[in-house]
Amino acid sequence: MKAAVLYGPRVLKIEDRQVPSIGEREVLVRVKVTTICPTDLRKYTGHSTFKEPLVLGHEFSGVIEEVGEKVDFLEKGDRVTVLPFIFCDNCRYCRMGRHNLCLKLGGIGGAAELGVKLDGSFAEYVKVPAKNVYKLGRNMTYTEGSLIEPLAASLGGLLNAELKPGETVLIIGAGPMGLLQISLARMMGAGRIIVSDLLDERLKYAEEFGADVVINPVRESVYDVVMRETRNYGVDVAMLSTGGTIMASLASEALKFTAKGGRIVVFAGVWPPTNASLDLNPIHYGERKLVGSFIYNREIFSRALEVAASGRVNLERLVTHRFPLNNIEKAFQVALSKEGLKIALTP
Numbered sequence: 001m002k003a004a005v006l007y008g009p010r011v012l013k014i015e016d017r018q019v020p021s022i023g024e025r026e027v028l029v030r031v032k033v034t035t036i037c038p039t040d041l042r043k044y045t046g047h048s049t050f051k052e053p054l055v056l057g058h059e060f061s062g063v064i065e066e067v068g069e070k071v072d073f074l075e076k077g078d079r080v081t082v083l084p085f086i087f088c089d090n091c092r093y094c095r096m097g098r099h100n101l102c103l104k105l106g107g108i109g110g111a112a113e114l115g116v117k118l119d120g121s122f123a124e125y126v127k128v129p130a131k132n133v134y135k136l137g138r139n140m141t142y143t144e145g146s147l148i149e150p151l152a153a154s155l156g157g158l159l160n161a162e163l164k165p166g167e168t169v170l171i172i173g174a175g176p177m178g179l180l181q182i183s184l185a186r187m188m189g190a191g192r193i194i195v196s197d198l199l200d201e202r203l204k205y206a207e208e209f210g211a212d213v214v215i216n217p218v219r220e221s222v223y224d225v226v227m228r229e230t231r232n233y234g235v236d237v238a239m240l241s242t243g244g245t246i247m248a249s250l251a252s253e254a255l256k257f258t259a260k261g262g263r264i265v266v267f268a269g270v271w272p273p274t275n276a277s278l279d280l281n282p283i284h285y286g287e288r289k290l291v292g293s294f295i296y297n298r299e300i301f302s303r304a305l306e307v308a309a310s311g312r313v314n315l316e317r318l319v320t321h322r323f324p325l326n327n328i329e330k331a332f333q334v335a336l337s338k339e340g341l342k343i344a345l346t347p
């Protein structure tokens with residue numbers, strides 16, 4: 001089978017490999033669609049560590065080709081997507097259902113680096129633990145199946161924000177995650193949805209996905225627009241979904257335009273790690289909350305799948321480019337250029 005193997009920063013080789021042989025509780029998936037995630041880009045550019053040669057890719061869908069002996073709930077031919085994190089199921093967090101906080105969080109395709117590591121989906125076939133496999137809804141496309149992973153992470157963010165019907169939401173960053181958050185916030189009953197991004201192209205997508213107000217901070221102050229739109233109260237929820245070191249200053253800025261009782265969600269990681277300096281008084285006197293959100297547990301992944309099956313989020317619209325696996329280098333270049341949204345590979 002063909003597989004794209006990463007040996008080091010920007011050293012990606014298409015190789016001919018043996019189709020993986022599966023264990024009794026594993027299944028073999030023939031990959032149909034797999035999408036590129038910023039995590040893959042970080043590994044590709046050398047901004048994230050990984051040890052041995054690795055096949056990247058953790059957002060994917062496909063068809064089951066082979067089922068392990070002890071797997072009785074899946075069959076050859078099933079159309080599926082895969083939860084790409086490996087939970088130990090034994091630590092305190094796993095036992096409380098908070099799998100995303102697992103002490104030994106492992107992953108498929110470099111999704112996580114501590115526990116079990118398996119090769120990912122930038123290949124024709126991928127072997128995965130059966131308990132991580134989820135069947136697609138009857139009407140779902142493989143592209144939608146590939147995007148359950150980012151949808152689940154976005155949903156986790158809004159659930160951690162404890163969004164209530166009618167509340168005003170500010171989403172900073174209109175990349176694929178921000179756009180999914182717009183759709184989900186709409187579905188969950190948000191009142192006004194305000195979105196900011198430095199790229200006008202992305203603000204156009206934001207409007208298409210359901211933003212009421214868009215802001216380009218190059219031209220307008222986010223603070224001014226938020227205050228104007230909220231009768232000077234500020235937003236109830238601020239999602240910091242841009243990523244990058246700017247997150248540190250955004251956290252302290254967001255305290256100024258978040259309403260009392262509001263929640264600020266640190267949705268993306270900050271690389272390289274950067275300290276934020278915060279005025280604690282708005283947190284104390286205004287009972288504002290600064291909350292983290294990192295991926296999802298099994299419940300949220302299942303819910304994301306059901307949301308997608310309902311057809312109420314336009315996942316197809318997120319994919320702007322498609323490349324065959326052989327052109328993976330080109331696909332990575334397009335993804336790095338930030339032209340378009342999600343880049344899909346079709347092995």
Ligand SMILES: [Zn+2]
Nearest residue numbers: 037039059149
């Ligand atoms: Zn991802």
Ligand SMILES: [Zn+2]
Nearest residue numbers: 088091094102
């Ligand atoms: Zn665990």
